[in-house]
Amino acid sequence: MQVNREESVKKVVVLGTGGTIAGRAQSVTDEIGYTAGVVPVADLLAGLSLPAGLVAEHEQVAQTDSKDMTLAIWQRLGQRVAHHLARPEVAGMVITHGTDTLEETAWFLHQVLAPTKPVVLTCAMRPATALMPDGPQNLNDALRVAADGRIGGVVVVCAGRLHAAQDVTKVHTWRLDAFGSGDAGPLGVIEAGELRLFRQSVPGRADPGLWARVQGVRALPRVELVFSHADAQGHLVRSLLAAPGGDIPPLRGLVVAGTGNGTVHTALAEALEEAQAQGVVVWRGTRCALGRPVTSGRSGGDWPLAEPSVIKARLSLALALL
Numbered sequence: 001m002q003v004n005r006e007e008s009v010k011k012v013v014v015l016g017t018g019g020t021i022a023g024r025a026q027s028v029t030d031e032i033g034y035t036a037g038v039v040p041v042a043d044l045l046a047g048l049s050l051p052a053g054l055v056a057e058h059e060q061v062a063q064t065d066s067k068d069m070t071l072a073i074w075q076r077l078g079q080r081v082a083h084h085l086a087r088p089e090v091a092g093m094v095i096t097h098g099t100d101t102l103e104e105t106a107w108f109l110h111q112v113l114a115p116t117k118p119v120v121l122t123c124a125m126r127p128a129t130a131l132m133p134d135g136p137q138n139l140n141d142a143l144r145v146a147a148d149g150r151i152g153g154v155v156v157v158c159a160g161r162l163h164a165a166q167d168v169t170k171v172h173t174w175r176l177d178a179f180g181s182g183d184a185g186p187l188g189v190i191e192a193g194e195l196r197l198f199r200q201s202v203p204g205r206a207d208p209g210l211w212a213r214v215q216g217v218r219a220l221p222r223v224e225l226v227f228s229h230a231d232a233q234g235h236l237v238r239s240l241l242a243a244p245g246g247d248i249p250p251l252r253g254l255v256v257a258g259t260g261n262g263t264v265h266t267a268l269a270e271a272l273e274e275a276q277a278q279g280v281v282v283w284r285g286t287r288c289a290l291g292r293p294v295t296s297g298r299s300g301g302d303w304p305l306a307e308p309s310v311i312k313a314r315l316s317l318a319l320a321l322l
């Protein structure tokens with residue numbers, strides 16, 4: 001039988017953005033005092049041996065510690081993802097990224113591009129120079145998931161587990177298995193390079209004009225995150241409402257991380273009502289690690305629910321206000 005070589009090759013494009021996976025330390029035993037976002041993505045790939053039929057291209061989009069993620073990097077990343085996904089010969093993409101804001105970048109891409117081909121973010125908890133780095137295994141797994149053909153959309157691979165963009169959260173400061181998917185659980189696991197899929201991710205539904213609007217701005221509408229807690233006051237919200245000076249844009253939205261089932265301290269709720277009366281959009285979520293508010297607020301208004309997490313909802317609200 002004749003084999004069509006063109007069809008049997010799967011091409012995956014790997015975009016580097018930095019993070020600990022690209023981190024470099026002075027010594028192989030130093031897993032803390034390293035600089036993130038130094039090692040080029042080409043070098044991360046150079047050490048891997050890809051299975052026959054899998055071809056990887058690479059491109060350095062950014063080289064940053066993800067705590068310093070910016071809209072400008074997201075815009076450039078979105079452009080490169082959209083460009084490569086439109087190439088018929090590209091089966092999927094991998095993005096190397098820091099763990100600290102990985103869930104926000106995954107959510108951003110899920111919201112604005114809602115791709116049908118796989119876009120697999122991956123990362124590491126140990127720098128590339130560590131004695132036993134976790135990055136090569138994660139990158140190897142991510143490449144295989146991107147070429148697998150059974151999943152689509154924005155997903156995350158870390159420590160042998162596959163997470164959906166809407167569920168994934170960084171849950172640990174130190175463990176190699178630093179991500180969780182809450183009550184939903186992971187989409188699957190990667191065992192010896194093989195994806196064992198438990199369920200499909202829910203595809204994104206991008207507002208058709210959203211990506212164009214995101215590309216056309218220098219800043220997203222200003223949305224701040226505030227927490228309710230014991231002895232909370234309204235001062236922080238009132239100072240956020242005060243007319244900002246200089247280049248600071250006016251406040252457009254607030255996401256409140258409520259206690260438990262999304263409840264908000266009465267003193268804070270009063271200030272949030274004042275903000276709403278001044279045209280600020282308020283959303284209410286929970287500061288609990290698991291679960292979501294399941295009743296309308298016992299304390300403080302019928303604000304829309306901030307889902308799937310208050311961190312992701314802050315971004316969703318900013319995008320909704322564009």
Ligand code: SIN
Pocket residue numbers: 018019020021036037064065066067097098099100101123124125
């Ligand atoms: C980062 O988020 O860029 C640094 C931390 C990490 O990747 O684990």
